[in-house]
Amino acid sequence: MSAINRSRRRSAPGRVLALALCATTALFGAGCSSGRGDSQQSASSSTPASTDPMPMTGAQFPLSITDFSGQSVDFESAPQRVCVLAGTAMNIWYDVGGTAVCSVEITDNVKVVPENEAAMRAVPTVGATSNVDIEAVSSYDPDLVIVMGGAQDTVLSRLRELGIRGLEVRARSHDELDSIYRAFGALTGHSDTAQERIEQIDEQIDGVVDRLPDEQTSVVIVYVTAESLAVKLDDSIAGQIAGTLRLTNIASGLTPDDPGSETTPLDIEAVAAGRPDYVLVTSMVDDDADARARMDEEFASNRAWQAVDAVREGRIAYLPQEYFLLNGGPYYGDAVTYLAASVYPDVYGDAQQYA
Incomplete structure (x- = not known):
């Protein structure tokens, strides 16, 4: 061009x-x-100050996360049986060292980190992102289900009706992505890894912005x-x-x-x-x-x-x-x-x- x-x-x-x-x-x-x-x-920089889209209270357990549904989700300890119902969230969850007991199908348009791909694709699936089998999710007895805001609002409502703890995340923006990394890092006990990933992404973006004509x-x-x-x-x-x-x-x-x-x-x-x-x-x-x-x-x-x-x-x-x-x-x-x-x-x- x-x-x-x-x-x-x-x-x-x-x-x-x-x-x-x-x-x-x-x-x-x-x-x-x-x-x-x-x-x-x-903006002259890619990282001006902004409000955390998904704030947490506490850096260690017990902690609370206010998710994108506006609900405060409480954690006395780290969740052990996690189901992740969106490819983007699954990619980030595994990038900070998390594991899952169930997930949705990982589609070809999710660019998976190579070292995590085998583990992610080995996780049992409960349908597609847009067609989740709620009964299948429930059968894994999860203590946390992570859903993507907008596309899975109905799924979240149904899970909460069943008494299953759900956390709604969203990743349209840079700030939202950072908030997911911070939350996932805290929940998996790998906050240092999450912060490293945030800094790596920020550094790359700043390098691009600095060269803009x-x-x-x-x-x-x-x-x-x-x-x-x-x-x-x-x-x-x-x-x-x-x-x-x-x-x-x-x-x-x-x-x-x-x-x-x-x-x-x-x-x-x-x-x-x-x-x-x-x-x-x-x-x-x-x-x-x-x-x-x-x-x-x-x-x-x-x-x-x-x-x-x-x-x-x-x-x-x-x-x-x-x-x-x-x-x-x-x-x-x-x-x-x-x-x-x-x-x-x-x-x-x-x-x-x-x-």
């Missing part, structure tokens, strides 16, 4: 994106992204599903990482499809009017190749896209699901680097080296 004529940078349009294609479902609660604080702000670059983040297209907002994984990289999301501030949603309907004319420097493509389809094929077909069949300079001039970046559908967890720093390289290859090199 060639460098862009920087004099053509444009600000986001003021108009609201009107409905052109049907809305999509919200991203899996993991999903979602980097960026400390509000992604609309131009002093330029105004705008993007639109298109979200592809099997049924439709939409546009990602600032609180999505891609939106928050874009904020960390000081990119202007032209959909910033627009009304989401539904409360809690991270998408808004797509209006190609409004995208053309916003003149984004890049079109970023995220997806929830079979795989990354399918997403690219679907967008190739869309660009070829819908002439309205030819009014978008970035499409006509080939400034399109496809973002891998392992980083932008699901939070990269241990590889979150690579996700930030991947997006930076997609927009500034002259600074960071070919994005594919970070995949």
Whole structure:
């Protein structure tokens, strides 16, 4: 992808994106992204001060964690029989030295730490992230079940009705990822390991941010599903990482499809009017190749896209699901680097080296 004529940078349009294609479902609660604080702000660092999204009381047992459902979950001692019902959470849990008695199926779009993969895949499964068998979970007699916020709210409610202790986590942002590491480190007795992982990720992100060009670059983040297209907002994984990289999301501030949603309907004319420097493509389809094929077909069949300079001039970046559908967890720093390289290859090199 060639460098862009920087004099053509444009600000986001003021108009609201009107409905052109049907809305999509919200991203899996993991999903979602980097960026400390509000992604609309131009931060000089990737790590400004912020409120802990999942605060803990106490550094040792007994301790309490206020999870993303707003409930305080108490622990007199370390949980011994843990079931983890989302791939991102499972990846982080094992990254800090945890073990599990059951989990969901680990899909191909979870980038598993190699030394943990055999152990993770050996754990008995209780269904898919989106289709958990509650009776199977209960049969393992867990003393803690970890669920992903948004996608598994109903699962959490059912578990609590059965008297099973549940902890709801979410990983759309850098801060949320850090909070999961801290909580998981405390629960597994490996707080030092968790802090090391946090510092490693922070250091990698700071190194990327320190090299950012002093330029105004705008993007639109298109979200592809099997049924439709939409546009990602600032609180999505891609939106928050874009904020960390000081990119202007032209959909910033627009009304989401539904409360809690991270998408808004797509209006190609409004995208053309916003003149984004890049079109970023995220997806929830079979795989990354399918997403690219679907967008190739869309660009070829819908002439309205030819009014978008970035499409006509080939400034399109496809973002891998392992980083932008699901939070990269241990590889979150690579996700930030991947997006930076997609927009500034002259600074960071070919994005594919970070995949």
